[in-house]
Amino acid sequence: MPGRRLRLHVLRHNPQDPASVPRVETFELTESDGMTLFVALNEIRATLDPSLQFDFVCRAGICGSCGMLVDGRPRLACRTLTRDLGPDITLAPLPVFELIGDLSVNTGKWMRAMAERLETWVHAVDPVDCDRIEQRMDPDRAEQIYELDRCIECGCCVAGCGTARMRPDFVGAVGVNKIARFRLDPRDQRTDTDHYLLIGTDDGVFGCMTLLGCEDVCPKGLPLATQLAFIRRRMAVTALRGPASTS
Amino acid sequence: MRVVWTEVLVIGGGLAGLRTALGVARRGHAVTVLSLIPPKRSHSAAAQGGMQASLGNTLRGAGDNEDVHFEDTVRGSDWGADQQVVRMFVHTAPKAVRELAAWGVPWNRVRAGAHEVVINGARVTLEEPVAAQGLIAARDFGGTKKWRTAFVSDGTGHSMLYTVGDRAIAEGIEVQERVEALALIHDGSRCHGAIVRDLVTGELVAHVAVATCIATGGYGRLYQVTTNAVNSQGIGAAVALDTGVVALGNMEAVQFHPTAIVPAGILVTEGCRGDGGLLRDADGHRFMPDYEPEKKELASRDVVSRRMEEHMRCGKSVKTRHGDHLWLDITLLGPEHIRKRLREVYEICQSFLGIDPTKEWIPVRPAQHYSMGGIRTDPTGHSPHLRGLFACGEAACWDLHGFNRLGGNSVAETVVAGTIVGESIADWCEGEGGAGSVPMGLVREHWAQVKGELEGILGRSGGENATQLMEQMQRVMADHVCVFRSGPVLQLALDELQGLLKRSAQLGVRGTSPGANPELVDAYRVRRMLRLAICVVAGALARTESRGAHFREDFPRRDDRAWLRRTLAFWRGPDDTLPTLDYETLDVTRMELPPGWRGYGGKDHIEHPDTARRAAEVAAIRDGYSAADRHEIQEWLMPYRHLLPPRLRGRNERLDEPFGITS
Numbered sequence: 001m002p003g004r005r006l007r008l009h010v011l012r013h014n015p016q017d018p019a020s021v022p023r024v025e026t027f028e029l030t031e032s033d034g035m036t037l038f039v040a041l042n043e044i045r046a047t048l049d050p051s052l053q054f055d056f057v058c059r060a061g062i063c064g065s066c067g068m069l070v071d072g073r074p075r076l077a078c079r080t081l082t083r084d085l086g087p088d089i090t091l092a093p094l095p096v097f098e099l100i101g102d103l104s105v106n107t108g109k110w111m112r113a114m115a116e117r118l119e120t121w122v123h124a125v126d127p128v129d130c131d132r133i134e135q136r137m138d139p140d141r142a143e144q145i146y147e148l149d150r151c152i153e154c155g156c157c158v159a160g161c162g163t164a165r166m167r168p169d170f171v172g173a174v175g176v177n178k179i180a181r182f183r184l185d186p187r188d189q190r191t192d193t194d195h196y197l198l199i200g201t202d203d204g205v206f207g208c209m210t211l212l213g214c215e216d217v218c219p220k221g222l223p224l225a226t227q228l229a230f231i232r233r234r235m236a237v238t239a240l241r242g243p244a245s246t247s
Numbered sequence: 248m249r250v251v252w253t254e255v256l257v258i259g260g261g262l263a264g265l266r267t268a269l270g271v272a273r274r275g276h277a278v279t280v281l282s283l284i285p286p287k288r289s290h291s292a293a294a295q296g297g298m299q300a301s302l303g304n305t306l307r308g309a310g311d312n313e314d315v316h317f318e319d320t321v322r323g324s325d326w327g328a329d330q331q332v333v334r335m336f337v338h339t340a341p342k343a344v345r346e347l348a349a350w351g352v353p354w355n356r357v358r359a360g361a362h363e364v365v366i367n368g369a370r371v372t373l374e375e376p377v378a379a380q381g382l383i384a385a386r387d388f389g390g391t392k393k394w395r396t397a398f399v400s401d402g403t404g405h406s407m408l409y410t411v412g413d414r415a416i417a418e419g420i421e422v423q424e425r426v427e428a429l430a431l432i433h434d435g436s437r438c439h440g441a442i443v444r445d446l447v448t449g450e451l452v453a454h455v456a457v458a459t460c461i462a463t464g465g466y467g468r469l470y471q472v473t474t475n476a477v478n479s480q481g482i483g484a485a486v487a488l489d490t491g492v493v494a495l496g497n498m499e500a501v502q503f504h505p506t507a508i509v510p511a512g513i514l515v516t517e518g519c520r521g522d523g524g525l526l527r528d529a530d531g532h533r534f535m536p537d538y539e540p541e542k543k544e545l546a547s548r549d550v551v552s553r554r555m556e557e558h559m560r561c562g563k564s565v566k567t568r569h570g571d572h573l574w575l576d577i578t579l580l581g582p583e584h585i586r587k588r589l590r591e592v593y594e595i596c597q598s599f600l601g602i603d604p605t606k607e608w609i610p611v612r613p614a615q616h617y618s619m620g621g622i623r624t625d626p627t628g629h630s631p632h633l634r635g636l637f638a639c640g641e642a643a644c645w646d647l648h649g650f651n652r653l654g655g656n657s658v659a660e661t662v663v664a665g666t667i668v669g670e671s672i673a674d675w676c677e678g679e680g681g682a683g684s685v686p687m688g689l690v691r692e693h694w695a696q697v698k699g700e701l702e703g704i705l706g707r708s709g710g711e712n713a714t715q716l717m718e719q720m721q722r723v724m725a726d727h728v729c730v731f732r733s734g735p736v737l738q739l740a741l742d743e744l745q746g747l748l749k750r751s752a753q754l755g756v757r758g759t760s761p762g763a764n765p766e767l768v769d770a771y772r773v774r775r776m777l778r779l780a781i782c783v784v785a786g787a788l789a790r791t792e793s794r795g796a797h798f799r800e801d802f803p804r805r806d807d808r809a810w811l812r813r814t815l816a817f818w819r820g821p822d823d824t825l826p827t828l829d830y831e832t833l834d835v836t837r838m839e840l841p842p843g844w845r846g847y848g849g850k851d852h853i854e855h856p857d858t859a860r861r862a863a864e865v866a867a868i869r870d871g872y873s874a875a876d877r878h879e880i881q882e883w884l885m886p887y888r889h890l891l892p893p894r895l896r897g898r899n900e901r902l903d904e905p906f907g908i909t910s
Binding site: 014015017033034045046049050051053055056057058059060061062063064065081100101104107108109111112115116119120121122124128130131132133134135137138139142143145146149150152153182185188 | 284285286287288289290292293302341342343344345346348349350351353354355356357358380381382383384399400402405406409410413414416417422424425447448449476477478510511513514568569587591594595598599601714756757758760761762763764765766897898899900901902905906
């Protein structure tokens with residue numbers, strides 16, 4: 001049985017080409033069994049237009065490279081089956097991030113800047129002697145940290161965020177989740193005062209309007225709304241208690 | 248020509264490259280990492296199941312130490328590994344896992360008391376000791392005597408990569424994203440950096456460096472069906488090969504993982520079987536015990552993959568329009584375990600197969616997974632053929648894995664090798680390497696050569712199509728250079744690949760849009776990949792024996808007498824269509840563990856004439872010094888500590904080997 005005819009309407013632009021103007025181009029192809037957008041886009045590049053730009057790496061929903069707007073919604077393209085979509089599919093690059101070309105955006109630059117700003121690493125002062133038995137950790141705590149550590153920095157939450165559209169320096173759910181993750185980590189010796197200095201602003205956790213688009217579109221199903229609410233509460237308490245508070 | 252100067256250039260931003268860069272920076276040297284993609288998107292993130300390190304914290308890991316890990320790894324390699332390198336690795340792995348713990352990896356931890364696990368298809372209750380509460384836990388993996396694989400659910404590589412990636416950011420390591428090295432700058436004996444293309448703007452830049460380290464991962468994408476990421480194309484290894492003087496070691500040693508989902512080829516972790524999952528055939532029969540009564544589903548990957556293919560040839564496969572497959576059954580592990588410890592597997596099954604693995608079996612068959620071969624280096628990661636060139640991780644062959652890598656030893660290798668090689672690069676910069684000067688004419692010559700190559704491709708609008716050449720190469724490799732190999736079929740593959748290589752001289756592009764130009768990228772890569780593919784096949788054709796993952800139906804026995812040797816492939820002339828093969832002998836008389844039966848798989852190898860004598864010597868040393876501690880005995884058998892950087896030479900503490908209070 002021949003597959004459906006699909007029409008992929010792709011928002012295209014190559015900023016490297018002075019002659020390029022943003023436009024929608026339509027590509028038609030026949031749906032194959034179990035086709036994902038990874039398969040479809042590669043087929044377009046191989047057979048219809050070799051210049052089409054997009055990013056895939058793991059093609060297994062692990063690396064977070066292929067976030068894009070699929071029918072207006074931020075998703076991982078590799079994990080999107082065409083059979084779950086209609087015959088007309090619109091694809092556009094994630095908003096907020098710098099456009100590299102067509103469906104490829106510079107999430108790497110954005111995420112590195114976020115990491116530098118929020119210092120998303122364990123802050124410890126004691127040097128560790130790796131010859132010796134490691135520090136113990138509560139098994140439940142380790143699992144709780146992993147729950148938040150699963151973020152793949154795909155940028156879907158930022159692209160789905162109302163605040164991020166209005167405030168270019170907003171840290172996004174991805175940033176607040178990082179703070180929540182390191183806050184849970186007993187190896188990180190920062191206090192809530194330190195966290196407050198990083199995200200206690202309108203570009204931080206107080207910028208969130210609780211639209212919860214982030215959690216709706218997170219491909220990893222991270223509990224972003226809960227973390228945002230929790231961190232906001234902690235930061236408010238820290239602010240009220242004054243900068244000496246260390247929770 | 249724009250020239251950028253840096254002290255150390257690390258090509259590849261995965262775990263191995265980042266850990267190397269950190270080591271170099273901590274020794275006070277300037278380092279720049281080049282990466283095709285944002286580093287946290289590297290294929291290291293796809294390592295699911297875990298990292299081997301002999302901590303011995305769990306009940307089933309009790310008694311584990313470097314000696315046991317050493318023997319497992321050498322047996323796994325089918326005696327192809329460099330045993331001194333294996334020793335360096337198993338000694339450093341516990342330090343590496345502890346360093347990562349301190350940096351933030353949320354390793355799963357031991358919970359004291361009773362817990363239920365599945366072993367050999369049955370539920371068993373294990374009682375974890377109170378003394379181990381909160382220490383790093385471990386799961387079972389194939390080819391190991393102990394439960395040794397430290398893990399973070401089944402997102403181990405992800406957590407490791409994010410921790411090391413963030414550590415690199417914390418320490419201000421410069422990473423250039425979306426750039427690709429296309430040639431090394433060298434004079435035939437000394438490497439001075441690389442010619443690098445910007446994948447966004449298309450600009451070609453010369454990076455001049457005192458030391459250059461290639462950590463670009465494996466070459467899985469030579470194959471049509473692989474678990475590897477789309478950028479695991481081996482370009483780093485190809486760039487080294489193109490120098491004409493650097494050897495690639497054991498390129499024919501390609502691992503096929505038993506459990507890739509059908510048809511997408513996406514990996515589901517060995518942790519599935521480590522945690523008790525079973526392989527079943529079309530009749531629902533658990534077939535592995537019929538073939539491998541000792542280790543069953545947990546024999547090494549090469550053996551399990553071979554048994555699966557063998558069983559499918561017996562007509563026991565499930566036949567679908569996507570091709571034949573077998574089943575992986577993890578339903579017996581229970582929904583809670585799967586959602587907690589195998590959640591990536593759960594997500595992958597849901598997203599790509601539309602099935603619920605807590606209730607349904609997973610369709611699997613072997614697929615290309617790992618490249619044991621790579622840039623040949625010495626035990627410190629330095630190329631013996633081109634000074635100033637280093638390599639580590641999957642891109643390298645130093646040679647930890649021989650002809651088969653054990654599961655859990657690859658992510659462990661990335662950080663262990665990165666730690667060791669980072670020190671060795673710093674030594675080089677502070678010694679011999681720092682003394683040289685860079686001939687700018689040489690830099691310009693290499694830059695112009697790459698420039699000419701790219702302009703040639705851009706100028707041929709009616710030339711060969713890169714996508715077609717790539718697809719044909721991948722099909723040849725999948726059809727003819729897979730789990731089972733034989734002389735006539737390999738010869739056929741070699742002829743076809745040589746034909747494709749000749750055609751690749753006429754590669755062209757349809758569009759010449761400025762900037763990224765993905766078509767141009769495919770074109771210059773496929774040429775490089777074809778050379779790698781030819782090295783794999785030439786090595787496989789010449790190796791008339793079966794060892795580890797390299798199985799010849801026409802030479803089914805391991806032949807230690809003739810083939811206890813490492814293949815070296817050189818590409819001497821730019822117009823050659825075949826590599827020049829050479830061999831390095833593995834010296835039985837210096838082995839700590841002389842060749843024997845692996846404990847699984849075939850038993851009928853051809854013995855090396857020195858094996859019996861060396862085995863007797865080893866036994867005599869063990870008997871003669873039975874009062875000495877295991878470290879001393881090991882030192883008598885095969886010294887290796889002198890090869891390690893001084894700060895890594897200390898012993899590893901364990902619950903059953905405590906340091907005492909003052910040490």
